[in-house]
Every structure is written in structure tokens, then in C-alpha cells.
Amino acid sequence: MAALLFNSLSLLREVCSIITAHIRLVLLGLTSAPTQHLVLTGADIGARVVLIVGDIHGCYDELLDLVAAAKEAAHGAEIYLVCGGDMLNKGPKSLEVLLYLKDLMRQGKAAAVKGNHEEAILQQYSNLCKDSNYSLPKKYQYLKDFSDEDFAFLQQLPYSISIPHLNALVVHAGLLPGIPLHRQSLYNLCQMRNVENAVSLPWGQVATAIRKPTHGVPWASTWKGPQHVYFGHDCRRGLQQLPMATGLDTGCVYGKTLTGVLFHNMKIKPKLLSVTAKRQYYFGKQAEPS
Numbered sequence: 087m088a089a090l091l092f093n094s095l096s097l098l099r100e101v102c103s104i105i106t107a108h109i110r111l112v113l114l115g116l117t118s119a120p121t122q123h124l125v126l127t128g129a130d131i132g133a134r135v136v137l138i139v140g141d142i143h144g145c146y147d148e149l150l151d152l153v154a155a156a157k158e159a160a161h162g163a164e165i166y167l168v169c170g171g172d173m174l175n176k177g178p179k180s181l182e183v184l185l186y187l188k189d190l191m192r193q194g195k196a197a198a199v200k201g202n203h204e205e206a207i208l209q210q211y212s213n214l215c216k217d218s219n220y221s222l223p224k225k226y227q228y229l230k231d232f233s234d235e236d237f238a239f240l241q242q243l244p245y246s247i248s249i250p251h252l253n254a255l256v257v258h259a260g261l262l263p264g265i266p267l268h269r270q271s272l273y274n275l276c277q278m279r280n281v282e283n284a285v286s287l288p289w290g291q292v293a294t295a296i297r298k299p300t301h302g303v304p305w306a307s308t309w310k311g312p313q314h315v316y317f318g319h320d321c322r323r324g325l326q327q328l329p330m331a332t333g334l335d336t337g338c339v340y341g342k343t344l345t346g347v348l349f350h351n352m353k354i355k356p357k358l359l360s361v362t363a364k365r366q367y368y369f370g371k372q373a374e375p376s
């Protein structure tokens with residue numbers, strides 16, 4: 087009886103968090119994106135070789151190094167770049183990363199999901215739109231160089247990218263196990279790190295997503311597929327290699343490495359590639375709230 091009550095409360099808590107998250111997205115104008123769950127087909131990618139990259143955080147030079155390394159590993163084949171969110175903020179060249187991605191996307195050679203930092207940028211933009219006297223916080227001063235079109239570009243990014251022919255699913259942060267993609271909270275997709283209270287019930291699995299990595303267990307350790315998930319957002323844990331999930335945030339902006347996964351040959355396992363950061367760009371706490 088107590089267990090049933092506890093499970094019902096967990097479910098209620100999860101439903102409340104989904105509703106709150108949705109209201110938040112509506113307030114930010116983020117529900118206007120054409121799709122929250124993008125599917126990339128073989129026709130979209132063509133003869134290109136897919137490279138999925140972890141948190142870039144404005145490390146433009148390292149991104150170019152990683153793409154060049156991928157191209158070399160793929161024997162000169164053209165790269166299709168998939169970014170796992172948090173492309174901007176914290177690092178030195180956010181605008182350069184944004185313009186590079188926009189250009190590749192215009193040519194049909196890239197896709198990206200939103201991370202919590204893209205959401206935070208859009209929150210700043212929303213503040214600017216609502217109040218012409220709003221002054222950007224110090225760490226967001228660089229947004230003064232962004233155009234309305236740049237913000238619109240960020241706004242239309244999805245929260246997940248599925249690549250069925252690679253059995254790959256890309257999200258920024260994580261997923262709750264046992265719940266179909268379209269029923270996952272968009273907030274969790276770009277914010278969660280852990281899960282707790284995972285219980286299997288007759289009508290499905292219940293679990294609670296946690297943003298702080300101090301309670302519960304890493305969500306990726308509970309993920310059983312069917313898709314292999316590539317994610318970022320967790321530079322404290324660094325590279326995570328689990329049977330059905332790979333964590334790619336290796337803390338480039340903290341002076342560590344920028345990591346990607348290259349699908350250069352369908353017959354062999356995807357290959358991990360990384361380049362070393364030229365220096366440490368950000369000295370704040372790791373995994374701090376945006």
C-alpha cells in the first residue's frame with residue numbers, strides 16, 4: 087500500500103514537472119519550433135559521414151580541429167555534423183560557432199539540438215524583447231552581436247535528433263528509461279543528469295529525473311535502448327561509455343578535450359575522436375546552473 091502511494095506520488099510529481107516545463111517553454115516562445123523531435127534519414131545525410139559532437143561552448147577553434155580530424159579519419163569524405171547542444175556560452179567564440187553552424191545547416195550539412203545554454207540565451211532574448219531597458223548580465227554581453235535571425239535560428243532547433251539508420255538518438259542531457267520519446271519532458275531532455283525512484287509498474291515504468299548529479303544514479307546507466315543515445319551536459323563525469331549510451335561532454339571549455347563520435351563505416355563500431363583544448367576558457371564551477 088505504502089509502495090503504491092509512493093509510486094503514485096512519483097508519477098504525480100513527474101506529471102507536474104512536465105506541465106511546469108511546458109508552461110516555461112510557452113513563456114519562452116520555444117514551442118513554436120517546427121519540430122521538437124527531428125528525424126534524419128539516409129537521404130538527408132547522403133554520402134556524408136556523420137560526426138556527433140559533445141558540448142562545444144564557443145570553442146570554435148577546437149570544433150574546426152575536430153571536424154578536420156574527422157575528415158582525415160574518413161579519408162576526405164564530407165562530414166555531416168550533429169551537435170548535441172550547449173554549442174554556445176561560457177567559451178570564447180560563441181558567435182563564430184553559431185555562424186559556422188548556420189552556414190552548414192543552410193547547406194544541409196549539419197543539425198543540432200538545443201542545450202540548456204541555448205535555452206538560457208533565449209531567455210535573455212525574451213527579456214530583451216519584453217523590456218527595451220533590460221541590460222544583459224555580464225556573461226551574456228556577447229549576445230549584443232547577435233541578430234534577431236540568430237536568435238530565431240536557436241529558437242527553431244529541436245530537442246532530439248533521431249538517426250534511424252545509425253540506431254542513434256541525440257539529446258543534450260538525458261532521458262527517462264522506459265518512456266517513449268514523445269512523452270519525455272523537453273525540460274528533462276536538456277537538463278537532467280540522474281534518475282531516482284525507478285520502478286516498473288503494470289502500466290509502465292516510473293522514475294524521477296534529477297538535474298543535480300548528487301541524488302540517484304546516472305540516467306545513462308538505466309537506459310536500455312532500443313536506440314543508442316549520444317548526449318552531453320555532464321562534463322564532471324566526462325566520457326561515458328555505456329552499452330546503450332555515450333556521454334560526450336569532455337569539458338573542452340574547462341581546458342580538457344572536445345569529443346565526437348564518427349560513423350565512418352557502417353560495418354564497424356563508431357569511432358571516438360577528440361582534440362585537446364588550446365587552453366582553459368572558463369573558470370566557473372562545472373555543471374553549475376546556467
Ligand SMILES: [Mn+2]
Pocket residue numbers: 172201202203258318319320
Ligand atoms: Mn548543458
